[in-house]
Amino acid sequence: MQGGTNQVQVSVTGENGFTGSVSVTLAGLPTGVTASPANLTITAGNEASVELSAASNAATGPQSVSINGASGTLSANVSLQLTVMLVAVPDPYHFVGGMLVHGFYDESRQLLFATNPGLNELDVISGLDFSIKARISVPQPWGIDQMADGKTLVLGTQAQEIVTVDEDTYAVTPHPYIATGNYFYGLFFPMVVVLANGEVLMTGLEQGIESDDIYEAGEYLYEWNSNTNTFGQLEPTAQNAQQ
Numbered sequence: 001m002q003g004g005t006n007q008v009q010v011s012v013t014g015e016n017g018f019t020g021s022v023s024v025t026l027a028g029l030p031t032g033v034t035a036s037p038a039n040l041t042i043t044a045g046n047e048a049s050v051e052l053s054a055a056s057n058a059a060t061g062p063q064s065v066s067i068n069g070a071s072g073t074l075s076a077n078v079s080l081q082l083t084v085m086l087v088a089v090p091d092p093y094h095f096v097g098g099m100l101v102h103g104f105y106d107e108s109r110q111l112l113f114a115t116n117p118g119l120n121e122l123d124v125i126s127g128l129d130f131s132i133k134a135r136i137s138v139p140q141p142w143g144i145d146q147m148a149d150g151k152t153l154v155l156g157t158q159a160q161e162i163v164t165v166d167e168d169t170y171a172v173t174p175h176p177y178i179a180t181g182n183y184f185y186g187l188f189f190p191m192v193v194v195l196a197n198g199e200v201l202m203t204g205l206e207q208g209i210e211s212d213d214i215y216e217a218g219e220y221l222y223e224w225n226s227n228t229n230t231f232g233q234l235e236p237t238a239q240n241a242q243q
Helices: none
Strands: 005-011 021-027 033-036 039-043 047-054 061-071 074-084 103-106 111-116 121-126 132-137 141-146 152-157 161-166 172-176 192-194 199-206 220-225 230-235
Touching (some): 039 047, 103 141, 111 141, 121 141, 141 192, 152 192, 152 199
Antiparallel strands (some): 005 047, 021 039, 021 061, 033 047, 061 074, 103 111, 141 152, 152 161, 161 172, 192 199
């Protein structure tokens, strides 16, 4: 284990009447692992201990180490399977508060962007130490995805709008939906899926409709064109509206 030590017993067994002493060395130790003593002299029929120490940054994983013995013109070697384990670093619980629903992890920035409708915010969480880097005010955010530019997030909400957020500046731009259909309460768009052409597919829900999973599903399928900032209904069509 990184930062730890372990004892290895090395013994010499003589064959064909050999009773001499053998010089023993270790080869192929992983980076950051040292042996003490580095060299041993063991008489046939005896054994000695070698202490292996791994630095805190020693290379982890399995490694085959060669134990070599030599006495005059005679030599022999055996393999030792050595594995350096990564030390588990305890991490305290990080309380965010509210209710985290969906998230998008930006690997290039090592940041998790999590929607938190319980606090009406988008939380920015470090992927390194899980600390909260920012709390961005967004009304009732729910679904989240990243646009093709690699720096703009689009959020579905439980309000009558979707929202885009700049990952560098955290600037928030609302895109309200102006109802054109015969909806008594209007529509909101909780779930979003970004397409490569800059358009976003969204589930459209009519407020006041009860469902076991109202936010994850949808009664309508809409498309938002980010280039023209326009909304268009894809489903249901006039042909299947009554099905």
